[in-house]
Amino acid sequence: MLKQLKRAARGAGVPHEKGTAALATEKMPVPSKVVLPMRQHIGAPCAPVVKKGDTVMVGTLVGEAQGFVSANIYSSVSGTVTAVDSVRLSSGADCPAVVIQPDGEQTVDPAVKAPVVTDKASFIAAVQACGLVGLGGAGFPTAVKLSPKTPVDTLVINGAECEPYLTADAREFLENSETVMSGIQAVMKYLEIKSCIIAIERNKPECIDLMCSLAKGVEGVSVKPLKTRYPQGAEKILIESATGREVPQGGLPCDAGVIVLNVTTVSTIGKYLATGMPLVTKRLTVDGDAVAAPKNVEVLIGTPIQEVFAFCGLKEGVELGKVIMGGPMMGVAVATMDEPVLKQNNGLLAFTAQKAAMPAPQPCIRCGRCIEGCPMGLAPVQIAGAFTRKDTEELDKLCVDLCMLCGTCSYVCPAKRPVTQTMSLAKDFAAKEAKK
Template sequence: MLKFLKRSAKGVTAPHDKPTATMETVRMPVAKQVIIPMSMHIGAPAEPVVQKGDTVLVGTLIGKAGGFVSANIYSSVSGTVKEIIGGFRMVNGAVCKAVVIDTDGNQTPDPSCVPPEVNDKKSLLAAIQACGLVGVGGAGFPTHVKLAADTIDTLIINGAECEPYLSTDTREMLECSDTILSGISAVMKHCAIGHCIIGIEGNKPECIKLLTSLTKDMPGVEVKELPMRYPQGAEKTLIETCTGREVPQLTAAGKPGLPADCGCVIMNVTSVSTLGKFLKTGMPLTVKRLTVEGDAIAKPQNIEVPIGTLYRDVIEACGGIKENVELGKVIFGGPMMGGAAPGVDFPVLKQNNGLILFSKEKAAIPEPGPCIRCGRCITACPMGLEPVHIAEAFEHKDYEALDKYNVDLCVACGSCTYACPAKRLISQNTTLAKAWYLKTKKEKAGK
């Protein structure tokens, strides 16, 4: 492998393009029905604990975590369970169970939702697990699992929000700074973490100013202005920028390196704020703030919706599709790392933070040209990968070559595709190569 610049200096300069950043969050009227999938996190799906005809309230447990690496799921509405779907297909093709609830419009809270008693690390992790908290910035990794490590000396709060269009974390910092700080305090105190860095990209000066002011008397807490470079919020990039440390590719045991292996744990700014809210109110994770944007939506805005609300109901609440505009693509998440939904009959998940709607004209994909070996994809990759060689290895289904070029380190940030002058679908191809490599690796290990 060649020597590369450090991760924090790589990536691309994606447009800021966040007109909703100044728009205060509005609360969406409750839809007539929600569909709440039992797999909204990395790990084992939750198992439904309600049946058809059951009455549920906001905060009622409807899905019990299926293991340690899993998360509880709660009703986001009050109403009646209409059915349990056995094979609900998600937008990524995965199939899981889902609870369908007809709402009563009252949003009556479950009286069992009371603030938890937390006095040590064990009780904090139990509270986090009870909250159903996962990384709400996109990955959906159960939070209690990442905080269980005993090797952590630095808590990093990810306020980079480096994707174009998205501004939900910006609004969390401006509207909910009190619960961000109370969440940070609880984690630092009960997990015995002495240092916290709140990383915010420099294009959010109002957030930097506010949190710097509020944390000036908090021992061990600092706000760090991050370079405006996508993907600044990527896990390994963020750690290197904030601390100068590097997550090892492999541990001494031969396992892939994690942030905890270099003494760090990362929490999204909205995740730590959600923890602060739960510790204060006892209400688990039931709502999500979305940035609804794109040239096809009539009224772009930041909107808070009950988890399980269908995209079509969110779109209607935002004024619908513009007149004389043909909808071309619906993206859940940001335009760089988000996924394209085949339609609008899909529910908002815990880890969704955006709904981007493009017209048919803007969604059109340019015809890719031939690779000219310019190397821009290599220069852009924050992981130091060589997409050109990965593409060649994947074309020949060369497992050893893909292993040599570390295809499994790809984070699917899309920087390579963005940087490519020939408009080749490099990130998509690398994602397929990574999937084939991991499948083959598993098959080899099973022999």
């Protein structure tokens, strides 16, 4: 399987839909309320540390991490806690949430101060205190990622942003290049990493040129332009493209001597070290054929999606078909516009019913395009058969656990079958059976 990776890192040539790439970020006003679910990361959900009636400020801790694989949650507004209740997320899971009524003053908590960092331990503690998670969409706590169990010699900055529509990371390069560089240098210094590769797809030439100029003369830092091909930004694919190394099956990037950080994640480290302001805002790309004025928007975390679209405007007289958190390939369709913006959200896409309509799936014609397109060299047709038979041994042989649910197989399928959904079910089934 590992040898297949180099032969099969193919993916798909998705449309170059980057209409907001040249649009500077606009700051959204304070919303009518913020809703802060206690699960905005991979790992243990936070425990609420405030109650109804409490007064909070910007940067006040409202959700405390429960264990190392977790991430603190802070208030993005000043105001009053109106409820500590349960909300339902797009995943279908119910989660405790803190609801805050803003006072409009945006008073900053006096506890917000730049951290004192002198060594690796205090650096990791600072990143953990920031509440930082992977801002490319995965939501893995960054402090955990920066605490590898095996030696690491290379830092890879993920600036691929390979999904259509999304341009928030490109704007981070262009608008916050100084904190991108300061974050990189801090990670390299305190983790004693000698080499950093800033990986950017070639469809972002202005980002490549800017970072090349800034990296010039900085020891160990280089920029690597990458082929524009989805899913170039997937962690294992990115590592191979940027370094030539392969992550072992079932392994982590650190097993290949690499740490991967999204560009906005590493930039946030730079900002936090300078200001002490925890993660309370997020840049989103708001786009789609139902959006009146697509924008890149800086949003307070917890803002209801409805208010984000009200700020950008939805076209009049069109039937709204689907709203997606994230990109069109790996994003999640939202059930209600009342859902809030989370830390790991990087885009909100609204499509008309006509654009969102999918043709009825047809029988599989065994064309093999899903196999040819799979960036991990998997065989979705065979995996689907093994899943239908509930053959766990065959699913294991077919390495279903390597599937990253990138959506390439569904995208390239001429029969428009729900291949990715089947892969997800098969992967989940195999994982549950393995635990028995």
